[in-house]
Amino acid sequence: MLSKEKIEKYKNTLEGMKESLEDEIAHLETPVDMGDFPGEDENTDESEQAFNQRSSASSLRDELDEVESALIKIQKGNYGKCESCGQEIEEEILDISPESKFCRECNKKNINKK
Numbered sequence: 001m002l003s004k005e006k007i008e009k010y011k012n013t014l015e016g017m018k019e020s021l022e023d024e025i026a027h028l029e030t031p032v033d034m035g036d037f038p039g040e041d042e043n044t045d046e047s048e049q050a051f052n053q054r055s056s057a058s059s060l061r062d063e064l065d066e067v068e069s070a071l072i073k074i075q076k077g078n079y080g081k082c083e084s085c086g087q088e089i090e091e092e093i094l095d096i097s098p099e100s101k102f103c104r105e106c107n108k109k110n111i112n113k114k
């Protein structure tokens with residue numbers, strides 16, 4: 001069973017992660033300053049760059065989703081349980097990534113499935 005202190009610690013870590021992810025996403029989604037470069041040729045590079053930024057923003061969003069759902073679980077009091085088998089997630093795993101949804105065994109299984 002996770003102690004209250006431990007959960008509090010993970011919560012702080014998660015909140016910090018959430019803030020920096022939100023910052024990064026906001027930064028990525030800010031339109032790039034195109035500068036004063038008229039001409040057709042610029043367009044290709046710029047849209048490619050915008051595309052890359054969007055795709056990394058969307059992977060950050062996925063991460064943010066996981067962080068947020070972990071925070072919701074803390075609020076509900078069911079944090080630290082594996083979503084697959086219902087066992088408690090090992091603290092070593094939560095120490096490394098507090099947003100983890102699965103215990104070590106299920107993580108292994110998930111990796112093998114891919």
Ligand SMILES: [Zn+2]
Binds near residue numbers: 083086102104105107
């Ligand atoms: Zn599990």
